[in-house]
Amino acid sequence: MRLNFIIILLCIIQPAFAQKVIKVGAKHFNEGYILSEMMALLLEDDGFVVERKFNLGGTSVCFEALKNGEIDMYPEYSGTISAEILKENTTLTLHEIRQLLASKYHLEISEPLGFNNTYALLVKPEIAQQYQLKNISDLRKYPNLKGGFSYEFLKRQDGWAKLAAFYHLKQNPVGLEHGLAYKAIKNNQIDFTDAYSTDGEIIQEKLMLLTDDLRFFPSYHAVAFYAPQTEKAVKQSVEKLCGIINETEMQALNAQVLFEKKSFKEIARHFLIKKNLLKHAHNKSNNTWQEIVEHSFVHLQLTFFSLLLAILVAIPLGIFLYRFQSLLKPTLYLIGIMQTIPSIALLALMIPFLGIGLVPAIVALIIYAILPILRNTIVGLYSVDPQLKKVATAIGLNDYKRLVLIELPLAIPMIITGIRTAAVINVGTATLAAFIGAGGLGEFIVTGLALNNTNLILQGAIPSAILAIFLELCFELIERLLVSEHLRQKIIR
Structure with a gap:
């Protein structure tokens, strides 16, 4: 009888001591997967149970999930938060972003992870040479050049519509999956596309970034974006990443996924070991x-x-x-x-x-x-x-x-x-x-x-x-x- 009572008591009190699962989200692009995997690995290394919610459609999907407590964190960019989430027309400092997020949504961001992944337009060197393209403003002279942009960039507050108005560009670009745009530009199906400045394809395909000569794009500092319920110990674990990744390193990590066919987890783990951020370096192979x-x-x-x-x-x-x-x-x-x-x-x-x-x-x-x-x-x-x-x-x-x-x-x-x-x-x-x-x-x-x-x-x-x-x-x-x-x-x- 006493044994039965103890078993029932344990069943009742066990949920109170059950470890909370930390849900890490990731947007649908390579860099998002890698950064989210780094966050997940750091949390697991510190003893937290992690559930990965990767492949989330885009900024709006991730943000709604974060706001509603469906995920606890995901990597985001300061420029995206400013333009897409806070809907601000002016460039905000990190301090201003923190204040507005706290007052509007009770959300927080970390310190920058160390690199600025700004938007850019890029072309093949042959096209740049043929049309003498160096700056985004040079595109004004050639309205017949074919553009192909990611669907998110076409609709963003800081995307094509405002960029075209700002630079007085007349092209009519088509929508493409971001990863497929590089294939299209390589096959001469389009002449220019949008890019993230840390994309791995830029060096590998020897593409040329057009200079944002009128400074349209704000800074896009990578940060960890936290839900309101995120505990301090969880943030401390993730914020080991702050200030340790520069643009060149991030570009190299993205290139490893694309051209060395390594998994996101493998790349993230190797980088964290290299930076001495993991206490336990064991690696479980995926079947x-x-x-x-x-x-x-x-x-x-x-x-x-x-x-x-x-x-x-x-x-x-x-x-x-x-x-x-x-x-x-x-x-x-x-x-x-x-x-x-x-x-x-x-x-x-x-x-x-x-x-x-x-x-x-x-x-x-x-x-x-x-x-x-x-x-x-x-x-x-x-x-x-x-x-x-x-x-x-x-x-x-x-x-x-x-x-x-x-x-x-x-x-x-x-x-x-x-x-x-x-x-x-x-x-x-x-x-x-x-x-x-x-x-x-x-x-x-x-x-x-x-x-x-x-x-x-x-x-x-x-x-x-x-x-x-x-x-x-x-x-x-x-x-x-x-x-x-x-x-x-x-x-x-």
């Missing part, structure tokens, strides 16, 4: 196959739960609309409109309400899965032969019994087809959940895009395709079990 299996399991969870919940919503709704036909068209129009919202936009819109992770990802996937299941449920019920309905009524079946015994069984093949379609859609759409920290196979694809690494992209794309085929086979088996042979043949014809 690629184990990672693929783990990510596939998360991907399957996302797909399964969202599909199950969509079925529980769409089929009863389809039956209801079949019975109350006046609501049919308005409901289908509304759900159809929701279906047209781009996946990444829908995920981003949910962050202020649902945060990041599995919940907003599953909600978004439910929205995309509802329409095909709902439409097929309604079409299946309407496709039942009217003569059969009359016969059912004539033999005394009421509406409920007619629905359960006649209409739904005959509509099942069409309903299952809708569920199969929704399942395949969800397997593909779930890859975008990586942008809000939900994990899954999309993490490989997103990271591979940032690195322009085809092998990494395939690590996510191939299992995702296999998963879609697996689900197709599962539904084929379900159809064989639930649908009589003559109805299956009718569907095939």
Whole structure:
């Protein structure tokens, strides 16, 4: 009896002593991954339990996650905080940034990590020589030069729109993934692009940075950005990084990821050991196959739960609309409109309400899965032969019994087809959940895009395709079990 009491008491008090998990975020680009990995390794070296929330879509996604306590920290830049988060039109000092963050959001930043990763425009040396380009203002003379910029730079407060107005530039650039822009400029598909001054490709590809001769861009000092609940001991652990990384070192670290094909963790660990910042230098090697299996399991969870919940919503709704036909068209129009919202936009819109992770990802996937299941449920019920309905009524079946015994069984093949379609859609759409920290196979694809690494992209794309085929086979088996042979043949014809 006493032993049972002790066990129960331990179960009650254990959560109070459980170590808090520190969630470290990272924006979707190489440098963000490396810096976040350094923070995570320093925390783990000091005994903290760390959860990595990498591949977050961009500044707005990371900031909302930080503000809402979904992550505890991530690396950010002073110029970005000033222009994008605080929406200031003038360049702020670090002291002013700290004051405004504290008063508006109760957030904090560390001292600078040591380097200034400012925005820049770059061109190939041949283009610079051909058009005599040295400064950004020189672009005024050549409005026909093709520009290609990262999507974030095109929309930022300190991005292309204000830069073009400031320098009176007339070019009309296209949007590109940041990592792919370097490939495009190398292949002469574009003439100039935006860059971070510490990008590893600059030296490797021998590209030329145009001088910001009118000083449009502010300083972008790298800092650690903390959530309100972050403890002092956690900050002290991370702030070992302050002042130890210069621009040349950061550029070299970025180049190692791109051209030596090293992992972010390997590069971060080696740098910290070199700077004598790690007490424990052991390195756990990553098993690629184990990672693929783990990510596939998360991907399957996302797909399964969202599909199950969509079925529980769409089929009863389809039956209801079949019975109350006046609501049919308005409901289908509304759900159809929701279906047209781009996946990444829908995920981003949910962050202020649902945060990041599995919940907003599953909600978004439910929205995309509802329409095909709902439409097929309604079409299946309407496709039942009217003569059969009359016969059912004539033999005394009421509406409920007619629905359960006649209409739904005959509509099942069409309903299952809708569920199969929704399942395949969800397997593909779930890859975008990586942008809000939900994990899954999309993490490989997103990271591979940032690195322009085809092998990494395939690590996510191939299992995702296999998963879609697996689900197709599962539904084929379900159809064989639930649908009589003559109805299956009718569907095939």
